[in-house]
Amino acid sequence: MKNDYYVYVYIDPRNFEEFYYGKGKGSRKEAHLSDQSDSAKAKRIAQIIKEGLQPIIRVIAANLTEEEAHLIETTLLWKLGKFTTNIAAGSFSKRFRPHNTMHLELSDFDFHNGLYYYNVGECHRRHWDDYIKYCFISAGGGIRYRDPIVGFQPGDIFVAYLKRHGFVGVGRIKEKARMIREVRIGNKRLLDLELNCKGMTEDSDSKEDSEYVALVEWLKTCSRKEAKWRSKPKLYTTTWVRASLDGQPETVKFIEESFDIDIRKQLRRVDRANGA
Secondary structure: OOOOEEEEEEEEOOOOEEEEEEEEOOOHHHHHHHOOOOOHHHHHHHHHHHOOOOOEEEEEEEEEOHHHHHHHHHHHHHHHHHHOOOOOOOOOHHHOOOOOOOOOOOEOOOEOOOEEEEEOOOEOOEOHHHHHHHOEEEEEOOHHHHHHHHOOOOOOEEEEEEOOOEEEEEEEEOOOOEEHHHOEEOOEEHHHOOOOOHHHHOOOOOOOOOEEEEEEEEEEEOOHHHOEOOOOOOOOOOOOOEEEOOOOHHHHHHHHHHHOOOHHHHHHHHHHHOOO
């Protein structure tokens, strides 16, 4: 593989602004000086020459493969492209974060969707039947329970476990968990709905102890009486609210067979939706 490519920049000598990035080999970097098109780049070069000057041409990176040159060029264009005369965004532009999204957390940039175990933790504050009816999951009553539920990201796939019963559902996170008082189902507050579990209102004004609710899309569910379980070989469970299932192939296989669902396929659908 030849390392004869380089990445270069055109600089306006009148104000030292970088106005064009390119990649090439040999004499490619000088080729734009004879460009007679009506592009913004050609017009700026013509203006500079008309004033008796020449654009400053500098190589930024050298001794590159063509792929390396493409990537460096695209990186520069992503960072400074809106200030340049370049028309194309670069060969790798689809792999870069969209501009004006720094205020957002984006899948495949700030987090990666995963497959998780979720412990329903049914008690006076939460009830499985409410989860199915209104499409949500929750956890709360302290930081150790709040942080795991808040850690779920939109697009994550999870498998719900109900203690003393078994696995009762497979779902996809739609929205990050929020304090229950902030959650609405349709045009109603969740706290105003007819819930089996009246204890969900407990500590609803406390950022530490409130129940935190994540809205979900259920892919498969069953009642507690129909929960999926086997004793031997033992399936993975934990008292934690959330745990990765990446290292639990036997449990994942059991869930896929029991619920007739291809969980990895569901994750791939999320990847395609996010442009991966």
